[in-house]
Ligand SMILES: Nc1ncnc2c1ncn2[C@@H]1O[C@H](COP(=O)(O)OP(=O)(O)O)[C@@H](O)[C@H]1O
C-alpha cells in the first residue's frame with residue numbers, strides 16, 4: 001500500500017518523542033493515539049511528535065490528534081510538534097491548533113522549550 | 117518543467133565521463149549528443165555515460181545515443197554506460213545495444229574495463 | 233482577460249477506494265510542476281486535493297463509486313493558475329449549513345471532525361462548491 | 377477464472393503536450409503501488425507507459441488532442457495483474473506493417489527511431505494493439 005504509518009518511540013524520562021514516518025490519515029492517526037494513550041497510562045505527560053518523516057496528513061488524521069490534545073489538557077500534560085512541513089504547519093495554523101499545542105521548527109528547540 | 121537533463125563533464129585525458137541528471141528524452145538525448153560530438157571533435161575517443169542520475173529515458177532519447185555509437189564505430193572510439201537502473205539496462209538489452217556499447221554496473225568497473 | 237483560457241487540462245477518474253487520494257495528489261503534482269509552481273505551493277495543492285477527495289470518498293455515497301477530477305492550467309500566454317475540479321455524482325449537501333469549526337469548540341465536542349472544507353479554503357486561493365441532488369463539485373484554484 | 381475481474385480502475389485523460397507522459401507514469405506508479413507491485417516491475421511499467429504515450433503524442437494526430445489511459449487492477453480476490461490501456465482517436469496504423477528493429481540495421485540507417493513497440497513488448501507480459509481509422513488502442517499488462 002501507499003504509505004502506512006511507522007512510529008518510533010523514544011522515552012526520555014517524563015518526555016517521550018514519537019517519530020512518525022508516513023501518511024497521517026485515519027489509520028495513521030489511530031496508531032499515534034493508541035501509542036499516546038499507552039504512554040499517558042504509563043505516566044508520561046509530555047509527548048513531542050516529531051513529524052520530520054511525515055510529508056502528508058489529512059484532516060481525519062489531525063482530528064484524532066485533537067483527541068490527544070483534549071486528553072492532555074485534562075491531565076495537565078503537553079502535546080507538542082516539531083519538524084513540520086510548511087504545509088502541515090500552515091494547516092495547523094488554519095485549524096487554530098497552535099493555540100493548544102507547541103509547534104517547534106526542530107527537535108532541539110522543542111526539547112528546550114518543553115524544559116523536561 | 118518536469119525534468120530537463122543536466123550534464124556534467126569530467127575530462128580525464130583520453131577518457132571523458134559524462135554524468136547525466138534527469139530525463140533522457142528528445143531534448144536530453146540531443147544535449148548528450150551535442151556534448152559528445154564536441155568531445156569527439158576535441159580528440160576524445162572514449163566516452164563513459166554515467167547514468168546514475170537518470171531514472172527515466174525514452175526511446176527517442178536512446179535513438180539519439182545510437183547515433184553517437186555509430187559515430188564511435190566510425191572513428192574507432194568507444195561509448196560505454198554505467199550505473200543504469202535495472203529497467204534501463206533491460207531496455208538496452210531488448211534493443212541489442214549491449215553488443216555495441218559496454219554496460220558496466222558502476223564507474224570504477226567501467227573505468228578499469230575501458231583501460232584508459 | 234488574463235488568466236481565463238484553458239491552456240491544458242488533465243482528467244482523472246478515481247474509484248472510491250483506500251489511498252486513492254494519493255493518486256490524485258500525484259496527478260496534481262505533475263500538472264503543477266509542468267507550470268513551474270513552487271514546491272511549497274504544490275504541497276498546499278496536494279493537501280487540498282486530499283481533502284476534497286476524501287470528502288467525496290466518505291460523504292458522497294456516489295452510486296458509480298467514482299470521483300472525477302480535472303486539473304486545468306489557466307493562463308493567457310503563460311500558465312497562471314492551476315484550477316482543480318473534484319466532482320462526485322453523490323447525494324450532495326448544503327454548504328451553507330456546514331458549521332465553521334473552531335478548535336475551542338471541537339475540544340469539547342465528541343465529534344472532532346469537520347475540518348476539510350476549512351483547510352481547503354485556507355490553502356487555496358479560490359474555492360467554490362456547487363452541490364445538489366446530482367452530486368457535488370468543488371472547484372479550487374491557486375495562482376503560481 | 378482467476379485474474380479476470382476488474383477490482384479497481386483509474387482513468388486518466390492527458391492533453392498531447394510535452395512531458396505529459398510523466399503524469400501518466402505517476403498515475404501508473406500509484407495504482408501499481410496500491411497493488412504492491414515490486415519497485416523494479418513498477419519501473420518497467422513506467423517505461424512502457426512512456427513509450428505508449430509518446431507514440432500517441434507523436435504519431436496519432438488525434439483531432440481531440442487527447443490520450444486516454446486506464447489503469448485496471450485485475451484479480452480474483454487479490455490483485456494479480458495491472459492492465460493499462462492507452463488509447464487515442466487518431467489516424468491509426470497497421471501494426472503488422474511495422475518492421476521489427478535491430479540495432480545492426482539501425483546503425484546504418486538514417487532513421488534510428490522505431491523502438492517503442494519493441495520496448496513495450498519486452499517490458500510487459502502481454503501487449504495487444506488494435507488500430508484503425510478511429511485510432512489506436514494499446515492494451516498492455518503485467519502480473520505483480
Ligand atoms: N462531496 C461531498 N458529498 C456530500 N457531503 C459532503 C461532501 N463534502 C463535504 N460534505 C459535507 O460537508 C461536511 C463538512 O466537510 P468537511 O469540512 O470536509 O469535514 P468532514 O469531512 O471531516 O466532516 C461533511 O461532514 C459532509 O456532511
Ligand SMILES: Nc1ncnc2c1ncn2[C@@H]1O[C@H](COP(=O)(O)OP(=O)(O)O)[C@@H](O)[C@H]1O
Nearest residue numbers: 431432435436468469489490491492493494512
Ligand atoms: N498511436 C499511434 N498512432 C499512429 N501510429 C502509431 C502509433 N503508435 C505507433 N505508431 C506507428 O508505429 C511506428 C512504430 O512505433 P514505435 O515502435 O513506437 O517507434 P517510433 O515511435 O520511434 O517510430 C511509428 O513510427 C508509427 O508509424
